Amino acid sequence: MFNVKQLNPISDAIYKYLKQDKYTVSKDTQEYDAILVRSAKCHDMEFPQSLEAIARAGAGVNNIPIERCTKDGIVVFNTPGANANGVKELVLAAMFIASRNILEATSWAKTLIGKGDEVLPLVEKGKSQFVGPELAGKTLGVIGLGAIGVMVANAAHSLDMKVIGYDPYISIESAWGLSQDVSRAHDLDELIAKSDYITLHIPLMDKTKKFIGKEEFAKMKSNVVILNFARNGLLDYEPLFDALDNNKIGRYVTDFPNERLLEHDNVISIPHLGASTPESEENCAKMAAKQLRNYLEEGRIVNSVNMPECTLAFTGQYRIAVIHENTSGMVGKMTAMLAELGANITDMMNKSRGDIAYTVINLDEKVADNVAGSIGEMDGVIKVKTFVK
Numbered sequence: 001m002f003n004v005k006q007l008n009p010i011s012d013a014i015y016k017y018l019k020q021d022k023y024t025v026s027k028d029t030q031e032y033d034a035i036l037v038r039s040a041k042c043h044d045m046e047f048p049q050s051l052e053a054i055a056r057a058g059a060g061v062n063n064i065p066i067e068r069c070t071k072d073g074i075v076v077f078n079t080p081g082a083n084a085n086g087v088k089e090l091v092l093a094a095m096f097i098a099s100r101n102i103l104e105a106t107s108w109a110k111t112l113i114g115k116g117d118e119v120l121p122l123v124e125k126g127k128s129q130f131v132g133p134e135l136a137g138k139t140l141g142v143i144g145l146g147a148i149g150v151m152v153a154n155a156a157h158s159l160d161m162k163v164i165g166y167d168p169y170i171s172i173e174s175a176w177g178l179s180q181d182v183s184r185a186h187d188l189d190e191l192i193a194k195s196d197y198i199t200l201h202i203p204l205m206d207k208t209k210k211f212i213g214k215e216e217f218a219k220m221k222s223n224v225v226i227l228n229f230a231r232n233g234l235l236d237y238e239p240l241f242d243a244l245d246n247n248k249i250g251r252y253v254t255d256f257p258n259e260r261l262l263e264h265d266n267v268i269s270i271p272h273l274g275a276s277t278p279e280s281e282e283n284c285a286k287m288a289a290k291q292l293r294n295y296l297e298e299g300r301i302v303n304s305v306n307m308p309e310c311t312l313a314f315t316g317q318y319r320i321a322v323i324h325e326n327t328s329g330m331v332g333k334m335t336a337m338l339a340e341l342g343a344n345i346t347d348m349m350n351k352s353r354g355d356i357a358y359t360v361i362n363l364d365e366k367v368a369d370n371v372a373g374s375i376g377e378m379d380g381v382i383k384v385k386t387f388v389k
Helices: 012-016 066-071 084-100 102-110 116-130 147-158 172-177 188-194 214-219 237-245 259-263 278-298 330-340 370-376
Strands: 002-006 023-026 034-037 053-056 075-077 139-143 162-166 197-200 224-228 249-254 267-269 318-325 345-353 356-363 381-388
Touching (some): 053 278, 066 075, 084 249, 084 278, 102 116, 147 162, 162 188, 237 249, 259 267, 330 345
Parallel strands (some): 034 053, 139 162, 197 224, 249 267
């Protein structure tokens, strides 16, 4: 049995993968093999020695101590793309809201309560103050072409918008999914200069903090609409407010409000609703649970934020999986140790990610129990797991 600690309420869809004959999922367990989490803060938690993996039902992992987990050989998963459709729909809604002055118009209409038969004439007289442009024919710049960015780009094209995408690190999978009618910006400046609307879909890292600032705002069209449904911290707020006050930026729409943003008339603040759909929550839960199951039962790693991806099929009867430092000679030492015991390797895979590597070895028969322990004692080895079919 595997014990999974659940830190937040999560959809029962997890039980599609965490079958109750193999898994106990509880918020109260003190010894556990894995953690399922959404928003709970994990930085101050003391993890038990038994902890093998943490799965975040969502894309961001700021609430998880990644560096500590990597050092201890704890695999951290997230669920990119599971909430993509929910975010895409909200981005599209935000463009309509910002362009057609819908919030202001509906608020004004409420002021006509009590006017009786005068309401319709007053509506006809007052509607001109809320005139706003259509999206068709306008240019949308999409910064970041991951799962969400691709869906937004394709959907905007279907609305007859011209779409420009910028992502120097676009994956092959995303490139295959992107409409051929989406133009490629060769650099960020090109996208910024051409766009009537700009939407961000990039992660928050050291190199993307204040990714859009004074220099970028200066190169934008007047009255551009900027949408941020990615992460707080991607824009430099001081020059943003200057640009809003000077009508350089027509609207800023964000899913990450703060008090100053809430106070500004040209900011539309949404209370982090991007993934707040029952479909997104269920998709995230299922993806997180599947990733935990695949790792705990077979050592397969997909969508980890701190370990290399490894999806080697379990073809033998016995498997050794090793998280280790990415240094020369490690794999040779492990295979030499197995060869001395006469073990027959049926298949193996070694993957690296920065300073960390992951080696999976399939064997056609079980080797002595102390072999895994011996590998674990090698310099540079962080954690060893074994699996039996």
